[in-house]
Amino acid sequence: MKTLFYDWGGANTWLFYTLNGWHNDVSDAVMQLGSLLGDHERFAVYLLALVLVAWWRVGRGDNAQRWFNVVVVFSAAYVLDGIIVGWLKHALDFPRPPAALPLESIHLGTPPEYRHSFPSGHAVFAMTCVASLWPLLPRAGHIAAVLFVFWVALSRVNLGVHFPADVVAGALLALAIVLGIRLTLDRVMRLTATKPLARARSARKSKRQ
Numbered sequence: 081m082k083t084l085f086y087d088w089g090g091a092n093t094w095l096f097y098t099l100n101g102w103h104n105d106v107s108d109a110v111m112q113l114g115s116l117l118g119d120h121e122r123f124a125v126y127l128l129a130l131v132l133v134a135w136w137r138v139g140r141g142d143n144a145q146r147w148f149n150v151v152v153v154f155s156a157a158y159v160l161d162g163i164i165v166g167w168l169k170h171a172l173d174f175p176r177p178p179a180a181l182p183l184e185s186i187h188l189g190t191p192p193e194y195r196h197s198f199p200s201g202h203a204v205f206a207m208t209c210v211a212s213l214w215p216l217l218p219r220a221g222h223i224a225a226v227l228f229v230f231w232v233a234l235s236r237v238n239l240g241v242h243f244p245a246d247v248v249a250g251a252l253l254a255l256a257i258v259l260g261i262r263l264t265l266d267r268v269m270r271l272t273a274t275k276p277l278a279r280a281r282s283a284r285k286s287k288r289q
Contacts, residue, residue: 086174086198086245095244096177099237100187108189111235115190118232120205123158130154130213146215149265154212156265157258161204164253169196177240189239200242203250206232211258 086092116122134147177186179194210225217225233247 088245092243092245093181096181096237097185099234099244100177100240102238103187107238110231111189111238114231114235115202115239115241117228118202118206118235120158120161120201123205126209127151127155127158145269149262149269150212150216152265153258153261154208156261157208157212157254158205160257160261161208161254164257165199165201165204165250168199169201172198174198174246177243180243186240187238190241193241197242198246199250199253200233200236200246201250202236203229203233203242203247204254207251207254208258211255 083089088095130151134151138144138147173195174197175195176193176197178188178192183192206229210229214222214225229251233251236242236247237244
């Protein structure tokens with residue numbers, strides 16, 4: 081199973097070496113920045129920025145419910161991400177590139193880490209941000225959001241911290257979590273909205289009788 085879904089028949093290692101081998105002063109700085117922006121420790125900053133923008137937009141007449149839903153989805157997904165990703169990292173305990181490959185064959189842009197490679201927490205957080213904000217973004221924003229996820233994911237491979245399979249799995253996991261939370265929230269909102277209507281109809285019907 082691991083050979084098929086994680087090693088990709090050797091393609092995971094080959095792709096790692098390919099992406100990890102692109103280096104110059106400019107690209108190294110760009111990759112460091114992408115990794116910094118995709119760090120889940122930035123959650124509080126991003127959440128505060130989202131709340132402030134929501135407050136400003138709602139004050140200008142935007143739909144408050146849409147912004148509220150996005151804030152709830154983002155916050156809930158972050159919490160659920162932490163639980164699931166933390167469990168997977170420790171349960172599977174896949175080695176990171178410095179532990180799985182000859183150290184001299186890897187370009188390391190950060191201090192070496194050796195354990196808990198799968199899935200990539202940075203890729204999870206980047207996709208959580210993008211998938212949560214997606215309903216509010218215009219078409220140009222969608223393009224920028226997708227590029228942001230690719231940037232963060234690529235940076236983790238380029239810096240020698242993760243294999244490509246780690247970042248792909250992290251992005252897909254976060255997307256599934258956000259979609260699941262959004263669907264659940266939408267269902268709860270619909271049920272909440274229909275109950276008062278049902279009671280009102282029932283009351284009108286009783287009066288007629």
